[in-house]
Amino acid sequence: MADRLSPEALNQLFLDARSFNRWEDRPVADETLEAMYDLLRMGATSANCCPARFVFVKSDEAKARLKPHLDAGNVEKSMTAPVVAIIGHDLAFADKLPFLFPHNQDAKNWFANPAKAELTAFRNGTLQGAYMMLAARAVGLDCGPMSGFNNAGVDAEFFAGTAIKSNFICALGYGTQEHLHPRGPRLPFTEAASVL
Numbered sequence: 285m286a287d288r289l290s291p292e293a294l295n296q297l298f299l300d301a302r303s304f305n306r307w308e309d310r311p312v313a314d315e316t317l318e319a320m321y322d323l324l325r326m327g328a329t330s331a332n333c334c335p336a337r338f339v340f341v342k343s344d345e346a347k348a349r350l351k352p353h354l355d356a357g358n359v360e361k362s363m364t365a366p367v368v369a370i371i372g373h374d375l376a377f378a379d380k381l382p383f384l385f386p387h388n389q390d391a392k393n394w395f396a397n398p399a400k401a402e403l404t405a406f407r408n409g410t411l412q413g414a415y416m417m418l419a420a421r422a423v424g425l426d427c428g429p430m431s432g433f434n435n436a437g438v439d440a441e442f443f444a445g446t447a448i449k450s451n452f453i454c455a456l457g458y459g460t461q462e463h464l465h466p467r468g469p470r471l472p473f474t475e476a477a478s479v480l
């Protein structure tokens with residue numbers, strides 16, 4: 285049996301973790317992004333399909349390519365962030381199943397139906413995006429997730445010639461309290477859950 289995490293760890297992952305809009309002027313090392321990826325990749329996906337693909341927009345040049353596709357309210361918070369992750373999912377994820385799910389070489393064929401492949405990619409890619417946010421916090425980063433952008437525009441700019449579709453983006457860095465509104469309430473267990 286694993287022990288419950290310490291209060292400090294729970295604060296870092298959940299209780300004190302916020303969605304940040306402004307950032308310290310402090311770079312994020314590529315090694316930190318790799319450490320984050322090495323954690324998130326262990327999160328569960330169906331048939332271990334691992335459909336998420338990540339682009340870490342870090343350079344001024346890459347940020348300039350992202351900027352025109354952002355909703356107006358997301359421009360400053362993204363452009364001032366050290367990194368903006370584009371979380372996408374590969375509709376052709378099944379091609380890698382012979383490697384990822386080696387004990388059943390037939391698994392690739394389970395996703396021959398494009399609608400099933402798309403649903404599976406979106407579901408598991410979204411899960412992996414959430415794993416990314418928790419992994420980011422685990423390595424000491426803060427997150428600013430955003431869905432306010434033009435997905436088709438981002439796909440054409442960053443994923444042309446592939447079967448990868450963007451899902452959401454997430455600023456990564458070291459957040460500041462600036463522009464941080466009070467924490468919103470959450471639904472209590474009795475309203476959001478039932479035990480049957």
Ligand SMILES: Cc1cc2nc3c(=O)[nH]c(=O)nc-3n(C[C@H](O)[C@H](O)[C@H](O)COP(=O)(O)O)c2cc1C
Pocket residue numbers: 301302303304357358429430431432433452467468
């Ligand atoms: C998938 C997703 C999309 C979001 N899109 C935006 C967005 O486009 N712009 C924005 O300012 N905040 C966006 N948010 C931030 C949410 O409003 C924020 O996470 C929520 O209010 C909870 O805030 P807290 O984490 O500080 O408690 C998004 C969050 C998620 C998870």
